Amino acid sequence: MQEYTNTETISFEQLDELVLWINKIHGFNFTGYSRASLKRRVTRIMELRNLSLFDLKSLLVNDFNFLEEFIIEITVNVTEMFRDPTFYRALREKVLPYLASFQRIKVWNAGCSTGEELYSFAILLSLEKLYSRSFLYGTDINTYVLDIAKKGIYDLKQMKVYSENYVATGATGTLADFYTAEYDAATINHSLKKNTLFSVHNLVSDGVFNEFQLISCRNVLIYFNVELQKQVLNLFYESLCPFGFLCLGAKESMRDLDLLKKFKIVDKTENIYQKIA
Numbered sequence: 001m002q003e004y005t006n007t008e009t010i011s012f013e014q015l016d017e018l019v020l021w022i023n024k025i026h027g028f029n030f031t032g033y034s035r036a037s038l039k040r041r042v043t044r045i046m047e048l049r050n051l052s053l054f055d056l057k058s059l060l061v062n063d064f065n066f067l068e069e070f071i072i073e074i075t076v077n078v079t080e081m082f083r084d085p086t087f088y089r090a091l092r093e094k095v096l097p098y099l100a101s102f103q104r105i106k107v108w109n110a111g112c113s114t115g116e117e118l119y120s121f122a123i124l125l126s127l128e129k130l131y132s133r134s135f136l137y138g139t140d141i142n143t144y145v146l147d148i149a150k151k152g153i154y155d156l157k158q159m160k161v162y163s164e165n166y167v168a169t170g171a172t173g174t175l176a177d178f179y180t181a182e183y184d185a186a187t188i189n190h191s192l193k194k195n196t197l198f199s200v201h202n203l204v205s206d207g208v209f210n211e212f213q214l215i216s217c218r219n220v221l222i223y224f225n226v227e228l229q230k231q232v233l234n235l236f237y238e239s240l241c242p243f244g245f246l247c248l249g250a251k252e253s254m255r256d257l258d259l260l261k262k263f264k265i266v267d268k269t270e271n272i273y274q275k276i277a
Helices: 012-026 035-049 053-062 064-075 085-099 116-127 143-151 158-168 226-239
Strands: 105-110 134-140 153-155 179-182 185-188 196-200 212-217 240-248 263-267 272-275
Touching: 012 035, 012 053, 035 053, 035 064, 053 064, 064 143, 085 116, 085 158, 085 212, 085 240, 085 263, 085 272, 105 116, 116 134, 116 196, 116 212, 134 143, 143 196, 153 158, 212 226, 226 240
Parallel strands: 105 134, 105 212, 134 196, 212 240
Antiparallel strands: 153 185, 179 185, 240 272, 263 272
């Protein structure tokens, strides 16, 4: 006998209505997200929970815990320490020597998720003796992942992969120098946390909050449509100090020609740019 299911398929028209409805009720603006990506994630939630569209809306209004889980599922991005080692090698060779000339170094990791990338930056700055005059901001729309980032405690099994990434960057020593292992958990050293701050920031609706020497937003823009990508890139431009650096993911690039004129391409493969205008 076939099992009964309440799950419906959601059309793009229904998805657009749901996005506007969520923005009106809860203030979360997903209008600039890639519709295809958003549809996949909403459909997955409905299938896993065996929900109709009516059920989904009802839970989003009446169940705050479900709302939090929904936001997590929609916004969370996969991350790991020293992901794409060639990027960190390029950062160490082409960016950090220039940053060393600044009296203070402020780094913004936008869409930081659970914090592995921000701690990777902290380690890199520490290796170059720059951490003491650096301050790192990690922001995300998702409060759940920010709580994990603040604690800086990760599965010890994952550290094996992270350690392989670290070695591939060409950095000296081992990743184990920067965390304490206890039972099945690895805790990032306190010395790497003292100059960090994790907080909520919405790239869609929030504005400039500081002037940075380095901004990294990797594997986030691919979930946005072209208009929102342009809006966010302009936000980054306004947030950078003169000759500051912008790092985008390998699958992302700056396509807007007017904006591109304001940057110098530092590394075409790794999509690292320097503000020149």
